Amino acid sequence: MKTIERLIIKIAILHFLLLIFFQFIFQNFQLIKDLQRITVYEGVNNQNETPIMDTWKNHE
Known part of the structure; x- marks a missing residue:
């Protein structure tokens, strides 16, 4: 067990x-800026929420 x-x-x-x-590598060798450009290009950086469609009927 030891x-x-x-x-x-x-x-x-x-x-x-x-x-x-x-x-240390990511912060000091400008790799973060390249990764940020990739996320902006891919559209992942935006915090847009799409509206959710209701698919259930209203049961009263």
């Missing part, structure tokens, strides 16, 4: 270090 716990702790530490590393 070996599994050690493995989980090592994986968690590795995951945290990779998270910090990739956040």
Whole structure:
């Protein structure tokens, strides 16, 4: 059981270090601006909500 716990702790530490590393890369090497341009181009950035159509009859 101790070996599994050690493995989980090592994986968690590795995951945290990779998270910090990739956040540093994205923020410092202008990759965020490129990703923002892609989301604007794809139309994902807009927060427009489409109206929902009622398909149920009103039961009274």
